[in-house]
Amino acid sequence: MLKHFLSLQWKSFFRSASFKTNLALKIFMGFFALYFIVAFLFMGVGSYYLIEKAEIGDPLEVVNKYIIYLFVLDLLIRYMIQKMPITNIKPLLYLPLKKGQVVHYSLGKTVASFFNWGYAFFFLPFSIVLLIEGYNPLGVVAWHFGIFALIYCSNFINVLVNNKDSVFYPVIAIFIALGVCQYFGVFDVTNYTAPFFNGLYNAPWMVILPWVAMIGLYFAAFNYFKKNMYLDAGLKGKQTVAKTEDLSFLNRFGNTGTFLKNDIKLIKRNKRPKTAGLMSFLFLFYGLLFGSGAVEVYDGPIWQIFGGIFVSGGFLFTFGQFVPSWDSAYYQLMMSQNIKYRDYITSKWYLIVIATVISTVLASFYLFFGINAYLAVLVGAIYNIGVNSHLVLLGGAFIKMPIDLTSNKKAFGDKQAFNMKTMLLSLPKLILPMLIFAAGYYFVNATTGYILVAAAGILGMAFRNIVFDKIEKIYKKEKYKTIKAYKQKA
Amino acid sequence: MIKAQNLTKTYGTATVLNIENLEIPKGQCFGLVGNNGAGKTTFFSLLLDLIQPTTGHIINNDVQVDSSEAWKPFTSAFIDESFLIGYLTPEEYFYFIGELRGQNKADVDALVHSFEDFFHGEILNQKKYLRDLSKGNQKKAGIVASFIGKPEVVILDEPFANLDPTTQIRLKGIIKNLAANQNTTVLVSSHDLSHVTEVCERIVVLDKGELVKDIKTSAATLKELEIFFSGAEAPDAAVAVFEDEE
Numbered sequence: 001m002l003k004h005f006l007s008l009q010w011k012s013f014f015r016s017a018s019f020k021t022n023l024a025l026k027i028f029m030g031f032f033a034l035y036f037i038v039a040f041l042f043m044g045v046g047s048y049y050l051i052e053k054a055e056i057g058d059p060l061e062v063v064n065k066y067i068i069y070l071f072v073l074d075l076l077i078r079y080m081i082q083k084m085p086i087t088n089i090k091p092l093l094y095l096p097l098k099k100g101q102v103v104h105y106s107l108g109k110t111v112a113s114f115f116n117w118g119y120a121f122f123f124l125p126f127s128i129v130l131l132i133e134g135y136n137p138l139g140v141v142a143w144h145f146g147i148f149a150l151i152y153c154s155n156f157i158n159v160l161v162n163n164k165d166s167v168f169y170p171v172i173a174i175f176i177a178l179g180v181c182q183y184f185g186v187f188d189v190t191n192y193t194a195p196f197f198n199g200l201y202n203a204p205w206m207v208i209l210p211w212v213a214m215i216g217l218y219f220a221a222f223n224y225f226k227k228n229m230y231l232d233a234g235l236k237g238k239q240t241v242a243k244t245e246d247l248s249f250l251n252r253f254g255n256t257g258t259f260l261k262n263d264i265k266l267i268k269r270n271k272r273p274k275t276a277g278l279m280s281f282l283f284l285f286y287g288l289l290f291g292s293g294a295v296e297v298y299d300g301p302i303w304q305i306f307g308g309i310f311v312s313g314g315f316l317f318t319f320g321q322f323v324p325s326w327d328s329a330y331y332q333l334m335m336s337q338n339i340k341y342r343d344y345i346t347s348k349w350y351l352i353v354i355a356t357v358i359s360t361v362l363a364s365f366y367l368f369f370g371i372n373a374y375l376a377v378l379v380g381a382i383y384n385i386g387v388n389s390h391l392v393l394l395g396g397a398f399i400k401m402p403i404d405l406t407s408n409k410k411a412f413g414d415k416q417a418f419n420m421k422t423m424l425l426s427l428p429k430l431i432l433p434m435l436i437f438a439a440g441y442y443f444v445n446a447t448t449g450y451i452l453v454a455a456a457g458i459l460g461m462a463f464r465n466i467v468f469d470k471i472e473k474i475y476k477k478e479k480y481k482t483i484k485a486y487k488q489k490a
Numbered sequence: 491m492i493k494a495q496n497l498t499k500t501y502g503t504a505t506v507l508n509i510e511n512l513e514i515p516k517g518q519c520f521g522l523v524g525n526n527g528a529g530k531t532t533f534f535s536l537l538l539d540l541i542q543p544t545t546g547h548i549i550n551n552d553v554q555v556d557s558s559e560a561w562k563p564f565t566s567a568f569i570d571e572s573f574l575i576g577y578l579t580p581e582e583y584f585y586f587i588g589e590l591r592g593q594n595k596a597d598v599d600a601l602v603h604s605f606e607d608f609f610h611g612e613i614l615n616q617k618k619y620l621r622d623l624s625k626g627n628q629k630k631a632g633i634v635a636s637f638i639g640k641p642e643v644v645i646l647d648e649p650f651a652n653l654d655p656t657t658q659i660r661l662k663g664i665i666k667n668l669a670a671n672q673n674t675t676v677l678v679s680s681h682d683l684s685h686v687t688e689v690c691e692r693i694v695v696l697d698k699g700e701l702v703k704d705i706k707t708s709a710a711t712l713k714e715l716e717i718f719f720s721g722a723e724a725p726d727a728a729v730a731v732f733e734d735e736e
Contacts, residue, residue: 241617241618242579242616242617242618242619242622243617244579244581244582255589255590258586258589258590261586262575262578262586265577265578265582266577269577269619270577329572329575329576330572330573330574330575330576331572332538332540332569332570332572332573333572333573333574333575335538335539335540336538336539336540336562336565336566336567336573337562337566337587337590337591338562338563338590338591338592338639339562339590405576405577406621480540480541480542483540483541484541486572487572
């Protein structure tokens with residue numbers, strides 16, 4: 001039986017669409033994975049000595065103090081991207097298999113997930129260093145196994161709470177509040193959690209606790225699944241009650257308004273674009289890294305403009321980048337409807353511009369960091385509206401990747417994001433404004449730099465119609481290829 | 491109304507469609523039948539400029555489909571689920587299509603409500619997005635959406651598949667009425683020979699991309715088609731290639 005399951009798993013992995021990318025990309029991805037593994041290994045080995053050198057206490061105790069936040073972060077990441085095991089159960093239901101077997105198999109699949117064993121690259125070397133440094137072997141082994149049991153607890157908790165936003169977000173909110181309290185020295189939650197993790201080392205028998213918890217959670221998840229293994233219970237896709245929205249105030253924009261209404265619904269009602277929206281909000285805070293000394297390289301004056309582009313252009317990069325792929329599921333409809341490409345592109349452009357303006361207004365808190373910081377954001381916004389908005393629309397014509405609106409799985413790092421043309425198009429989005437600013441900054445002064453970048457943006461706006469004509473032509477030329485590409489499911 | 495001349499579509503060395511000459515007059519109810527891979531969906535996709543012809547062209551009401559977009563205002567279609575916008579409710583979807591076709595809300599409401607029978611109370615006011623409807627109900631919404639804005643040409647790919655018997659019967663009435671009373675040219679493809687003979691005044695049979703029969707529907711048509719598809723005339727007609735007609 002297990003053999004069958006394993007062979008199914010093997011095939012589903014090697015025959016998946018994402019695996020069939022070109023060789024160069026595979027090699028690239030291989031290097032990428034290797035890089036992370038090596039980075040983790042170094043972190044595992046190095047963190048002991050780093051903590052020791054920083055003289056903030058015993059390395060193991062320091063790790064134990066903050067590890068609670070790692071677990072919370074881990075849970076957050078899992079909740080956002082780890083895929084639930086229910087997806088491939090359906091075809092197994094009709095086969096002569098015991099339900100228990102199917103559930104064990106599905107849960108077993110989550111055990112083998114990278115989200116679990118990925119941590120080994122950090123904790124294994126860290127534990128080995130502890131042993132080398134003369135820590136009590138029994139304690140280290142108990143601690144190590146305890147941590148792993150907890151990682152698996154987190155795995156099964158995620159299975160249990162999956163898609164229960166009402167449970168999940170409050171928990172995360174509480175921990176963020178706790179983190180803030182600790183930072184300002186109001187209340188330190190780690191004072192209460194650290195003794196437990198230290199206990200794993202000091203009193204090895206305590207390792208039983210996480211293991212019992214893990215086994216308990218496994219069976220809780222097992223029972224939960226088994227009980228809900230019906231098409232109309234646990235296996236039913238999440239259905240939301242539809243809310244009709246009246247956005248008729250947008251009607252005054254004609255056809256552009258029609259598309260805008262649709263795009264707003266698109267973002268509000270689908271998981272993937274919602275994530276893009278959320279991420280663009282996080283981009284607002286990216287600028288905090290600049291000029292605050294958080295990252296040394298970023299303190300150079302030219303990098304300010306880099307930050308400014310990102311702060312105001314979060315939406316442009318997370319959403320705009322993938323126009324028109326957001327409409328990939330019904331692209332055939334769009335192409336056979338009474339639609340002018342010009343209206344379609346214009347509506348997307350407006351959406352990007354509106355979002356950029358909103359971001360710029362929200363980013364006004366940068367004024368606290370001085371007028372220059374906000375000036376960089378403002379200038380970045382002008383450049384985003386004038387130049388980058390056109391460039392992302394142009395790039396979109398070449399990204400022919402169907403997007404599954406309801407799944408977040410590929411939201412981070414898509415293979416098509418690495419196509420040569422889009423790479424080339426992304427250069428002027430970031431490098432060009434930096435070069436323009438640098439020219440002004442080094443030959444005259446910072447103000448001239450800002451003026452030059454803003455001028456480039458205004459120039460771009462002036463040429464909007466000509467640029468749109470070009471973009472329209474390219475979209476039309478690429479139409480058949482795009483339709484064909486969108487037909488292939490991701 | 492619709493003219494196809496020297497129309498071929500080739501993928502590599504395989505020709506999936508080869509129509510020398512086909513004319514469909516205005517107001518005709520035109521049926522297209524053929525096994526999987528016969529080229530039905532290919533023909534419809536060419537009509538909607540979703541793929542490019544290898545040779546030849548289609549002229550729709552004096553507009554050459556692959557070079558001008560002027561056919562769009564008077565042509566509408568429902569081919570498959572990729573014509574639906576999953577995250578909209580059926581009503582929102584109808585209004586969206588209506589706005590693109592220059593219809594105001596009241597026009598759309600009037601049209602949609604005339605199909606209330608056809609919907610059988612399962613489409614409107616359900617508080618469900620299209621993606622959460624059953625296949626059959628999705629199809630109902632898609633078919634009705636293709637009637638919005640008084641199109642002169644309506645293209646329906648396998649409209650009867652997935653529909654329940656009551657809806658099938660109602661749909662037959664709707665299609666007949668469109669062609670007879672509103673002078674709309676309706677193009678329908680189907681695997682169900684009895685439906686298509688009942689509805690269409692003319693039936694064209696495609697086999698591996700070739701036009702093999704062009705019949706004016708009569709009492710004898712169903713029998714003739716059944717004999718053809720049972721393999722008496724074309725021994726190896728059932729080879730499925732290239733096309734996915736799900």
